[in-house]
Amino acid sequence: MDAIQDPTLDMLVARLADGDRSTFTTVFKMLWPPTLRLCMSMLKNEPDAWDAAQQAMEKILSRASDYDPRRPALPWALAIAAWECRTLARARTRRREVSGQTAAEPTVDGPEEAVMQQNLVQAALAAMGHLSEKDRETLVATYWDEAASGATLRKRRERALARLRRAFRRLYGLD
């Protein structure tokens, strides 16, 4: 099975988005393992990963009606889950900082995690596809550290990033 594009999952999520409740349990069972794995790999802590995965599954399925059937379902779902993990990690970090403890940043390693990372990159690339050519060039140059410095370019980069965030939110419903 292709980890990024699973036509069966895409079709089932599309049916769920249309209101076909008979697919709910199957979709839940297909999405739960990769979501939990992603949260485990990002949070490195089983109870935190379980909490994040539960919240992510609730968010993914509450957003199921917004799912765009032209896009692969797994990257869409994992983008929501990754956001949930980051939110939880940040909240825990803040809490630990208050109590004087140090906390690890969410990291990704290992072959399974690499696949997850690939899904997330695909989700981000899908969001980038909604930007103008100029914005894409700016962001790619920034990524490869090729962007020239200067106030104008910094502003252009900020605007491109803001538009990328908006596109990401629109596609994956994250706020």
Add this chain to the structure above:
Amino acid sequence: MDSIDHVERRARMRYEGARLRRALIGFAPVLVVVILAARFSQRPSSALGFGLAMFAMGIVLLWYGRDLKRAVLPGIAAGLLPLVLVLCANHVKHVCLGGTCMTLCVPACAVGGIVAGLATSSVGVRHKSRVAFWLAMSALALLTGAMGCSCIGHGGVVGLALGFGAGTVPGLLKGLFSGRSHARS
């Protein structure tokens, strides 16, 4: 940590809640039509009653989704035809021909019903839809039209329903015969 079943149940509740919220937000503009119909109707309470029934039905259909969701827009659009026709006719009050005078409410309802019936049946035949789709679309069209047709009590609504029924006959027959010809070939 909760059990998987518990997580699934909570996710299902969130899914249904989100669908309901989407349906409410998506159908909210129709409330403007209900308010306008009640404002310009001769019987605001009846118009409001039919309007709220139509609103509740639209929400349920959008929440449920699938084929029924797709019946909402054509149903409302078809129902707007008799509604606008009757609200306009109500401003004329009555017409006198020879020695007899009559209100335009019932004829307008009947004519509007025929047009709405023709419109819904053409959509139904074009989409080769199931009975549930036809029923949902017809019910929404009738409830929308009934907001205006309550002008002289039940007579207007009956006129609308009869007109609607007559309007759907050609479409039903077309659908029936095309279904049979498909079955033979």
